[in-house]
Amino acid sequence: RKEVEQDPGPFNVPEGATVAFNCTYSNSASQSFFWYRQDCRKEPKLLMSVYSSGNEDGRFTAQLNRASQYISLLIRDSKLSDSATYLCVVNPGGSNYKLTFGKGTLLTVNP
């Protein structure tokens, strides 16, 4: 099983659609979870952290299910500017800061 596994995508959706990305991780001791966004030919940038209680930031909602080792990202009312690759990232925590990245899911929002 890969350490961090994401929906392979790509996702092509119309503007205004709701789209959900899923991610699973293998290390049950992992402590921190993130969604990063990477635009074409750019560096990854933090989109949001993911907490056990779930968290929302505008049109974006992230959920964590520790029992199932599952992370999700929901984007509502998609905009053209949401087109990017979304990376699921896991931090094992403690003194080990080695992030593990999923392969990313490419989202294209079409007019």
Added chain:
Amino acid sequence: SAVISQKPSRDICQRGTSLTIQCQVDSQVTMMFWYRQQPGQSLTLIATANQGSEATYESGFVIDKFPISRPNLTFSTLTVSNLSPEDSSIYLCSVFRDGHTEAFFGQGTRLTVV
């Protein structure tokens, strides 16, 4: 967020030569990380750069090929040596603000080896 300046942003190099990439952070950080992102792939950690000690390399990466310097808490360099076309990738430096768990990245260096 951390401000990270990475240079060069891109380069085209002849095989057999070397490229040194610089990463400057706007504040002191304990650990800096170097990643490689091959075309169509996600990020793979090359090594952790520690100030005052040798870098810690991940499996599959060796110091002779990827020497790293970390002269102080705000600066690091990664050299990719004896270049071959397989080294064509994006190389990224990354830091954590002390006490934080989210990472910040430099703008990346797009290397093409011809």
